[in-house]
Amino acid sequence: MEQKxxxxxxxxxxxxxxxxxxxxxxxxxxxxxxxxxxxxxLEIIQAERPxxxxxxxxxxxxxxxxxxxxxxxxxxxxxxxxxxxxAKGQELDRQKGQEVGADVYMTKPFDPExxxxxxxEVLQLQN
Amino acid sequence: MLKLSLKTILSKxxxxxxxxxxxxxxxxxxxxxxxxxxxxxxxxxxxxxxxEQVIKxxxxxxxxxxxDETANIVAAIINQSIQKEAEKKKLGSEVLNLYQxxxxxxxxxxxxxxxxxAPTISAITLEEAGRVIKSNGGVVxxxxxxxxxxxxxxxxxxxxFVEEKLYSEIRLLxxxxxxxxxxxxxDVSALSQAGILLPEVRSVIYSALKVNKRTMGxxxxxxxxxxxxxxxxxxxxxxxxxxxxxAIESALLYEKNLREAKEREEAMRLVYEAxxxxxxxxxxxxLGHNVITDVKLGDQVEKIVTVLFSDIRxxxxxxxxxxxxxxxxxxxxxxxxxxxxxxxxxxxxxxxLGDAIMAIFPRNAEDALLAAIEMQxxxxxxxxxxxSNNQTPIQMGVGMHTGPLIMGITGDEDRMDATTIxxxxxxxxxxxxxxxHYSVNIILSESSLKQIERKEGFHLRSLxxxxxxxxxxxVEIHECFDSNALPDMEKKLxxxxxxxxxxxxxxxxxxxxxNLAFKKVVDVxxxxxxxxxxxxNTKKIIDEGVFENGVGIVAMHEK
Numbered sequence: 001m002e003q004k005x006x007x008x009x010x011x012x013x014x015x016x017x018x019x020x021x022x023x024x025x026x027x028x029x030x031x032x033x034x035x036x037x038x039x040x041x042l043e044i045i046q047a048e049r050p051x052x053x054x055x056x057x058x059x060x061x062x063x064x065x066x067x068x069x070x071x072x073x074x075x076x077x078x079x080x081x082x083x084x085x086x087a088k089g090q091e092l093d094r095q096k097g098q099e100v101g102a103d104v105y106m107t108k109p110f111d112p113e114x115x116x117x118x119x120x121e122v123l124q125l126q127n
Numbered sequence: 128m129l130k131l132s133l134k135t136i137l138s139k140x141x142x143x144x145x146x147x148x149x150x151x152x153x154x155x156x157x158x159x160x161x162x163x164x165x166x167x168x169x170x171x172x173x174x175x176x177x178x179e180q181v182i183k184x185x186x187x188x189x190x191x192x193x194x195d196e197t198a199n200i201v202a203a204i205i206n207q208s209i210q211k212e213a214e215k216k217k218l219g220s221e222v223l224n225l226y227q228x229x230x231x232x233x234x235x236x237x238x239x240x241x242x243x244x245a246p247t248i249s250a251i252t253l254e255e256a257g258r259v260i261k262s263n264g265g266v267v268x269x270x271x272x273x274x275x276x277x278x279x280x281x282x283x284x285x286x287x288f289v290e291e292k293l294y295s296e297i298r299l300l301x302x303x304x305x306x307x308x309x310x311x312x313x314d315v316s317a318l319s320q321a322g323i324l325l326p327e328v329r330s331v332i333y334s335a336l337k338v339n340k341r342t343m344g345x346x347x348x349x350x351x352x353x354x355x356x357x358x359x360x361x362x363x364x365x366x367x368x369x370x371x372x373x374a375i376e377s378a379l380l381y382e383k384n385l386r387e388a389k390e391r392e393e394a395m396r397l398v399y400e401a402x403x404x405x406x407x408x409x410x411x412x413x414l415g416h417n418v419i420t421d422v423k424l425g426d427q428v429e430k431i432v433t434v435l436f437s438d439i440r441x442x443x444x445x446x447x448x449x450x451x452x453x454x455x456x457x458x459x460x461x462x463x464x465x466x467x468x469x470x471x472x473x474x475x476x477x478x479x480l481g482d483a484i485m486a487i488f489p490r491n492a493e494d495a496l497l498a499a500i501e502m503q504x505x506x507x508x509x510x511x512x513x514x515s516n517n518q519t520p521i522q523m524g525v526g527m528h529t530g531p532l533i534m535g536i537t538g539d540e541d542r543m544d545a546t547t548i549x550x551x552x553x554x555x556x557x558x559x560x561x562x563x564h565y566s567v568n569i570i571l572s573e574s575s576l577k578q579i580e581r582k583e584g585f586h587l588r589s590l591x592x593x594x595x596x597x598x599x600x601x602v603e604i605h606e607c608f609d610s611n612a613l614p615d616m617e618k619k620l621x622x623x624x625x626x627x628x629x630x631x632x633x634x635x636x637x638x639x640x641x642n643l644a645f646k647k648v649v650d651v652x653x654x655x656x657x658x659x660x661x662x663x664n665t666k667k668i669i670d671e672g673v674f675e676n677g678v679g680i681v682a683m684h685e686k
Contacts, residue, residue: 017226020219027132109230112223 003030003123004050008041008067009085010059014108018054021112022119030123038062045071045080052122054115055102057086057093065093065100072101081122085110131216133162133182133190136208137169143208144169147201158194158201170194184209224359231259232366239370245269245378249281252346252371257283260332260360262348268293268304269336269344269375277304280344280375287349292323299323307342309334309365311356330354332361334368338376346371407475409489424543427535432487433495433575434551435474435527436559437465437502439482445521446482458482464505472498477547483559485552492529492571492578496585496607499525499569503610525568526559528602529575557595558604565590566656568610573603585609586616588623589630590657606657618652625651629661641665 005025007018015034019026026032033048035041037059045053053071057064064084071077084102086093097105104118119125137144137160151158151170159170160182168190180192180202192202235255242248249267257265264284271278277293277300293300299321303310312331318324324331333347346368402419411419415428439445439461446454458481465484469476474488474495488495502525510520530551537546558570570590576582586609592601608619619626629644642665648658 013222016219017223020216020223023216023219026135109226109233111230111234112227 003125004033004048004052005030005119005123006033006035006041006044006048006050006053008035008038008053008059008064009056010036011056012036014056014085017112018110018115021115025116025119025123025125028125030125038064038067041067042070045077046075049077050080052081052083052119054083054085057084057097065096068097068102069100083115083118131184131189131209131212133160133168133205136205136212141208141212143204147204150200150204151197154197156195156197158192158198160190160192160201160205162190163188182206182209184213228363228366231255231363232370235367235370239374242374243378243381245375245382246280248371248374248378249346250283252367253281253283256346256348256364256367259363260348260356261352261354262332262350263287263352265346265348267336267344267346267371270342277344285351287325287328287351288323289325292321296321296323304333304335304342304345304347307335307337309361309368311361324349327351330356332356332364334361334364336368336372336375338372343372343376407477409475422536422543424536424538424540427533429531429533430489431529432489432532432551433492433527433529433578434532434547434549434555435469435484435486435488435495435499435525436555437484437486437499437523437525438559440522440524440563442482442521445519461509464509465502468501468505469498471501474498477545485547485556487532487534487547492527492575493580495527495529495575496569496571496579499527499571500607500610503568507610507612523568524559524562524570526555526557526562526570527575528555528558528572529578530554554595554598554602558602561593561604565606565660567606567608569607570604571607573605576605586620588619588626588657591630591633615654619655622648622651622655622658626655626658629658629665633661633665638665638668642669 003025005022007015009015009018015036019032019034022030022032031048031050033044033050035044039062041053041055042062044050055064055067064086068082068084071080071082081103082101083104083106084093084097085106085108087108094105106114106118135141137147147158147160147169150156157171157173157175159172160168162168173194175195176193177195178193178198180198181188182190182192182202182205192198192205194201235251238251238255239248242251253265253267256262262284264282264287266282266288267280269278269280270276277297279290279293299317300323303312303318310333312318312333315324315328315331318331319326319328328349329352330350331347332349333345335342336344336346346364348364399419408419411417411422416422416426446457449457461482462479462484466476469484469486472488472494473490474486476484476486478485486495486498488498503523506521506523513520528551530549532547532549532551534545534547536543538544554572558572562568562570567590576587579585585607588606588608590604590606592603594601608616611619625644625647629641629648632638632641632644642662645658645662645665648655649662652658
């Protein structure tokens with residue numbers, strides 16, 4: 001099945017950095033998608049059903065928590081693995097993240113190695 | 128090395144594919160693009176293959192464009208696209224590297240914040256450094272200003288230097304390390320030859336630990352392989368060194384402060400202890416204070432205590448035979464024995480007056496009596512030693528009295544001293560001087576005796592009443608002969624009844640009977656000088672008549 005990956009962040013450089021970190025996966029055939037806000041993210045998730053989503057929490061209008069809640073609780077799309085990304089110091093979100101059904105929680109600045117490792121794990125692509 | 132596939136360039140996401148496709152259509156050209164395995168990525172294969180352009184990325188062939196002359200244009204477009212993509216990737220890769228650095232420094236800061244001592248901080252730094260910089264081993268050195276030596280704060284991985292050389296090859300190392308630079312040493316021969324580095328070391332990278340423009344040490348990593356350390360590696364090491372320098376400096380300052388605080392505390396404690404030896408703390412406590420610094424002029428307390436005086440008889444003539452130094456030595460060793468005897472029985476020495484000691488027993492007269500007995504025993508001990516040294520034995524008299532006493536602080540603001548003002552002191556002192564006249568060791572007044580509950584525990588003889596000079600009322604006094612030599616004590620016990628009888632007659636002015644009684648005692652025990660004293664006294668009264676005051680009291684005209 002075609003592997004799909006979605007990167008959601010309102011900051012372009014973060015989208016680029018995560019893309020850069022996971023670039024080798026693109027060469028291994030994973031399809032990359034990006035979104036810069038919550039609404040776009042929801043559209044792409046519903047249309048493309050990516051296996052893995054990196055979702056920033058701090059976004060204007062609809063934030064990551066809301067997106068996650070809609071995907072997991074309202075739409076019930078449980079085969080979409082969601083990694084919530086939040087800035088250090090906002091770690092109280094961890095509790096909330098659990099409530100909205102996020103699968104994993106990571107802080108920014110993110111550890112590129114950890115991101116790559118998690119992606120390989122979820123997409124079942126061993127190194 | 129760039130990983131860029133033709134497939135990616137021509138993927139739907141890239142406009143390049145659609146541009147090429149519409150170009151081919153427009154020009155009605157025959158062009159197709161193959162990847163390096165011969166698969167068609169774009170276009171259709173046809174017979175015409177006039178042009179063949181190999182597409183390369185980083186000089187590696189990734190595919191080929193074939194067809195008519197349009198193929199050249201197509202190849203050019205693809206190469207443009209590749210270049211753009213390559214630039215983008217290169218930039219992205221650099222930014223990612225920076226991001227990784229930020230992440231590293233962030234995590235490092237967090238870890239540092241939790242460490243408080245220099246060795247731990249150094250170990251954490253080595254760990255982080257070793258994680259990103261290729262090395263076999265590392266060490267963090269600190270220049271210890273106190274010992275003027277290099278000190279190892281932490282080390283990791285394989286040992287790569289000779290420790291003794293660290294201490295001996297100071298000059299060479301100082302030049303390199305304490306110059307405040309950060310460097311990659313590609314030529315380690317100088318250090319290897321000096322025996323500082325182990326022979327298997329090939330590359331070294333180090334960064335100085337600096338704080339306030341002062342170089343305090345260095346972090347050094349080494350590798351047994353020839354590693355081409357980059358400027359980026361050095362920059363990273365320098366960043367880690369910078370952060371850890373500040374943390375280490377703080378830790379060292381903290382330790383220093385702790386140490387100094389402890390030393391000050393210890394010094395104060397010693398002073399406090401010392402002052403206690405000069406001013407008895409029992410005194411300060413009685414004045415209602417906890418610390419000597421609270422004591423002020425006019426502080427006073429009145430209490431019923433037992434005052435004890437001791438004095439060495441005929442000390443003047445004894446001291447004449449000694450030099451000042453011998454005198455001092457004698458008094459010193461004498462006091463050294465007396466002090467513990469007094470303290471053992473809850474007393475404290477109020478004053479040393481040459482060969483005399485004034486002690487106060489706040490609790491009970493029995494304490495004082497026990498102390499007096501022990502003091503006399505110490506004198507006997509001393510005399511045994513003196514005898515073996517062919518020195519004349521000394522004799523000490525002890526007098527004690529129980530009564531009210533005011534202890535207070537007098538003087539002026541700049542010179543204060545503890546003072547006792549009390550009649551009890553005078554009485555005790557005079558009782559002590561009486562010991563010579565009565566030829567006894569220890570005299571206690573009736574007031575002291577009253578305070579002693581278990582009188583049967585002591586060997587006592589009443590000595591009647593005595594009129595002290597300048598005093599209105601007579602004082603009843605007693606002898607305690609517990610400290611006398613055993614034979615003497617036994618004799619006194621034997622004659623005790625007769626003696627007491629004598630005293631009783633004496634007080635009743637039955638001087639005849641008294642005289643007879645005392646004669647009995649003297650007959651049995653010619654060595655009982657006290658009995659002799661009374662015997663002579665009574666005889667004198669009989670022969671010469673009663674004393675002026677007409678009361679059966681021994682009058683003391685001397686002080």
